[in-house]
Amino acid sequence: MPKLGMEPIRRDALVKATIREVGLRGSADVTVSQIAKAAGVSSALAHHYFGTKEALLLSAMRQILRDYGREVRVALAAARGPRARLEAIVRANFAAPNFRPEVIAAWLTFYITAQTSPEAMRLLALYKARLRSNLLHDLRPLAGPGAEKAADGIGAMIDGLYIRHGLGRADAEAATALVLDYLDRLLGDAR
Amino acid sequence: MPKLGMEPIRRDALVKATIREVGLRGSADVTVSQIAKAAGVSSALAHHYFGTKEALLLSAMRQILRDYGREVRVALAAARGPRARLEAIVRANFAAPNFRPEVIAAWLTFYITAQTSPEAMRLLALYKARLRSNLLHDLRPLAGPGAEKAADGIGAMIDGLYIRHGLGRADAEAATALVLDYLDRLLGDAR
Amino acid sequence: MPKLGMEPIRRDALVKATIREVGLRGSADVTVSQIAKAAGVSSALAHHYFGTKEALLLSAMRQILRDYGREVRVALAAARGPRARLEAIVRANFAAPNFRPEVIAAWLTFYITAQTSPEAMRLLALYKARLRSNLLHDLRPLAGPGAEKAADGIGAMIDGLYIRHGLGRADAEAATALVLDYLDRLLGDAR
Amino acid sequence: MPKLGMEPIRRDALVKATIREVGLRGSADVTVSQIAKAAGVSSALAHHYFGTKEALLLSAMRQILRDYGREVRVALAAARGPRARLEAIVRANFAAPNFRPEVIAAWLTFYITAQTSPEAMRLLALYKARLRSNLLHDLRPLAGPGAEKAADGIGAMIDGLYIRHGLGRADAEAATALVLDYLDRLLGDAR
DNA sequence: AATGAATGAGGATTCATTCAT
DNA sequence: GATGAATGAATCCTCATTCAT
Numbered sequence: 001m002p003k004l005g006m007e008p009i010r011r012d013a014l015v016k017a018t019i020r021e022v023g024l025r026g027s028a029d030v031t032v033s034q035i036a037k038a039a040g041v042s043s044a045l046a047h048h049y050f051g052t053k054e055a056l057l058l059s060a061m062r063q064i065l066r067d068y069g070r071e072v073r074v075a076l077a078a079a080r081g082p083r084a085r086l087e088a089i090v091r092a093n094f095a096a097p098n099f100r101p102e103v104i105a106a107w108l109t110f111y112i113t114a115q116t117s118p119e120a121m122r123l124l125a126l127y128k129a130r131l132r133s134n135l136l137h138d139l140r141p142l143a144g145p146g147a148e149k150a151a152d153g154i155g156a157m158i159d160g161l162y163i164r165h166g167l168g169r170a171d172a173e174a175a176t177a178l179v180l181d182y183l184d185r186l187l188g189d190a191r
Numbered sequence: 192m193p194k195l196g197m198e199p200i201r202r203d204a205l206v207k208a209t210i211r212e213v214g215l216r217g218s219a220d221v222t223v224s225q226i227a228k229a230a231g232v233s234s235a236l237a238h239h240y241f242g243t244k245e246a247l248l249l250s251a252m253r254q255i256l257r258d259y260g261r262e263v264r265v266a267l268a269a270a271r272g273p274r275a276r277l278e279a280i281v282r283a284n285f286a287a288p289n290f291r292p293e294v295i296a297a298w299l300t301f302y303i304t305a306q307t308s309p310e311a312m313r314l315l316a317l318y319k320a321r322l323r324s325n326l327l328h329d330l331r332p333l334a335g336p337g338a339e340k341a342a343d344g345i346g347a348m349i350d351g352l353y354i355r356h357g358l359g360r361a362d363a364e365a366a367t368a369l370v371l372d373y374l375d376r377l378l379g380d381a382r
Numbered sequence: 383m384p385k386l387g388m389e390p391i392r393r394d395a396l397v398k399a400t401i402r403e404v405g406l407r408g409s410a411d412v413t414v415s416q417i418a419k420a421a422g423v424s425s426a427l428a429h430h431y432f433g434t435k436e437a438l439l440l441s442a443m444r445q446i447l448r449d450y451g452r453e454v455r456v457a458l459a460a461a462r463g464p465r466a467r468l469e470a471i472v473r474a475n476f477a478a479p480n481f482r483p484e485v486i487a488a489w490l491t492f493y494i495t496a497q498t499s500p501e502a503m504r505l506l507a508l509y510k511a512r513l514r515s516n517l518l519h520d521l522r523p524l525a526g527p528g529a530e531k532a533a534d535g536i537g538a539m540i541d542g543l544y545i546r547h548g549l550g551r552a553d554a555e556a557a558t559a560l561v562l563d564y565l566d567r568l569l570g571d572a573r
Numbered sequence: 574m575p576k577l578g579m580e581p582i583r584r585d586a587l588v589k590a591t592i593r594e595v596g597l598r599g600s601a602d603v604t605v606s607q608i609a610k611a612a613g614v615s616s617a618l619a620h621h622y623f624g625t626k627e628a629l630l631l632s633a634m635r636q637i638l639r640d641y642g643r644e645v646r647v648a649l650a651a652a653r654g655p656r657a658r659l660e661a662i663v664r665a666n667f668a669a670p671n672f673r674p675e676v677i678a679a680w681l682t683f684y685i686t687a688q689t690s691p692e693a694m695r696l697l698a699l700y701k702a703r704l705r706s707n708l709l710h711d712l713r714p715l716a717g718p719g720a721e722k723a724a725d726g727i728g729a730m731i732d733g734l735y736i737r738h739g740l741g742r743a744d745a746e747a748a749t750a751l752v753l754d755y756l757d758r759l760l761g762d763a764r
Numbered sequence: 765a766a767t768g769a770a771t772g773a774g775g776a777t778t779c780a781t782t783c784a785t
Numbered sequence: 786g787a788t789g790a791a792t793g794a795a796t797c798c799t800c801a802t803t804c805a806t
Binding site: 487493507540546556563 | 598601602678681682684685687688689694697698701722725726728729730731732733734735736737739740747748751754755758759761
């Protein structure tokens with residue numbers, strides 16, 4: 001029984017299902033039909049709304065990036081001072097919603113997709129840039145000229161811990177501690 | 192013009208072609224036919240020698256791990272003392288043969304594969320364990336009780352820089368410097 | 383021009399085409415594509431509805447068994463008394479719809495299939511059991527203790543004539559007469 | 574180490590392996606490679622000696638027919654008088670070497686093959702004719718004008734019991750008894 | 765006499781995508 | 786707004802067959 005204004009609901013359900021399925025199946029081997037079924041609609045509808053599979057995957061990627069961005073923004077809003085803000089950024093990266101195995105698996109898949117799809121690459125680069133700029137903003141007052149390198153190092157470590165988590169253990173707490181320890185060593189110079 | 196003793200030659204060519212194609216195409220979407228063509232043989236021959244596509248992918252993964260292991264071993268042999276050995280390990284990770292975009296892309300693909308194939312997961316875990324044990328061996332005399340955390344941090348940063356390289360620039364030299372800087376900060380405690 | 387409710391129509395067409403093709407080609411070498419083409423659809427649709435080739439073959443087998451069962455049931459309904467019922471069973475076995483070369487060829491193929499597929503074996507055993515029980519039901523009042531052996535003998539002869547028909551001539555009339563003659567000799571004891 | 578005069582040995586091994594494999598695999602799904610491996614040679618050699626797969630299958634069929642013929646001939650040689658000879662024929666049909674599941678399975682496969690290959694059909698027809706002529710020869714003095722029908726009936730029953738054996742139980746002894754009982758009923762007329 | 769090497773042709777199966785309803 | 790119907794294209798894989806050695 002079709003209703004008016006179903007579009008946003010369906011789109012959302014499909015995007016969420018995409019993230020879930022890509023994560024669960026843990027690979028790029030997800031089919032549009034699987035996603036559609038998981039969203040409770042026909043695969044034809046998925047095409048109706050997104051046109052192609054790639055577009056659907058990109059939408060899912062954008063959603064993940066958006067979720068991630070929100071998480072960071074919220075964390076930042078509650079932090080006072082550069083050091084606290086840096087810690088907030090780190091914590092946000094390993095916060096539950098972003099750190100679920102399925103989301104990590106989705107990220108990995110998007111890394112792969114990015115090697116083929118320029119649009120995916122663009123999105124991933126955007127994430128990198130945003131993280132870097134966030135870090136830089138608060139590192140500069142603390143680390144001075146070393147800020148650039150510090151941002152690179154911290155960003156890399158975050159990424160490394162992130163994908164390692166997907167592969168096995170490594171809990172969020174330990175990951176956070178490790179990065180914060182690194183941060184403090186970096187800031188030690190300036191202190 | 193068939194010759195005798197072609198098997199090792201073909202296997203090698205196919206494995207190399209697999210790495211290359213997986214890297215170039217940058218995804219798990221490589222077909223056996225593509226790989227076979229790149230190796231200059233028919234897809235039937237690929238199946239003749241490897242049985243399944245997964246087996247071929249796993250062989251390629253083993254080859255990459257073997258190459259990586261050799262690289263590290265050679266670097267270690269030339270190093271004197273724990274600090275030098277640690278630096279050797281880091282450098283080896285970003286050394287040219289391991290750090291080519293195609294190899295990195297292959298690694299990423301294997302990360303994905305690992306989420307489905309237990310054998311791939313096993314191989315990846317083995318790599319992680321070896322890297323960690325290598326680092327620990329030389330960190331213990333220098334970092335004492337902090338060695339474990341140090342190994343985790345350095346390992347994570349290496350992985351992060353590694354996949355970041357696949358995504359864009361970030362040269363080997365900068366990556367090496369970043370990790371060594373981190374290393375020195377870690378060792379600063381004990382110094 | 384897709385319509386709704388096509389599924390039963392397509393399924394039926396595919397099953398019929400399967401019987402026809404298996405019969406015509408006279409072997410298990412029929413391909414799904416051949417069957418699909420004969421049914422006027424794509425091979426993809428055959429998989430869409432039946433999943434696997436084996437499932438399609440089994441469906442065809444079930445259809446043949448169903449047709450056969452109906453034939454026997456109809457014949458039995460019109461017969462009065464054990465002797466007449468036995469004759470009806472025999473006649474039904476050689477009645478036109480079951481006795482077409484293509485159906486016989488299909489039977490033979492299913493005999494082969496049964497050696498690999500437990501489900502096919504089950505279906506064939508079911509047919510055997512039903513025929514035997516039908517025969518026994520009416521043989522017991524007439525042949526007494528010899529009923530079991532009589533059922534086996536008649537069943538075997540029917541099967542033998544059946545496959546012989548597939549191989550060459552041997553018309554239905556002669557086959558029927560032969561079995562009925564045997565039946566009468568068997569019943570002679572009790573008469 | 575190739576030897577002189579290997580040809581007959583290899584041919585024989587391949588034919589035997591064919592019968593065995595066709596029987597074991599219980600279907601026409603046997604590959605030349607499987608047969609060759611079972612015979613301890615390469616598949617290339619099978620082609621070297623037989624040219625095509627079909628030729629190899631036909632050779633196997635001829636061998637089975639030859640074995641069957643010999644079995645019957647030996648049995649006949651030891652029998653005195655028409656009745657004894659008829660019984661000998663029946664017994665030979667259910668004698669161990671012909672009645673092994675694998676041989677029966679091979680027979681079934683050849684029935685299928687016959688529907689495609691004229692040569693296979695010819696061989697099968699030849700077997701039918703020989704059995705019929707054998708039966709007729711000894712039925713004529715005993716059954717007179719009914720001999721023809723008797724031969725058909727007995728032949729059919731033998732075939733029926735034969736393939737039924739392939740499908741499940743039904744031991745040779747019971748089969749023999751059933752046919753002999755039928756024979757005696759047929760001869761009862763003339764007695 | 766025998767085989768390893770190699771492949772073309774084909775077969776089952778999957779899937780993104782389209783379209784009429 | 787939504788879907789069942791349908792398919793072309795592609796994928797993995799198998800196999801009979803050939804050929805140089």
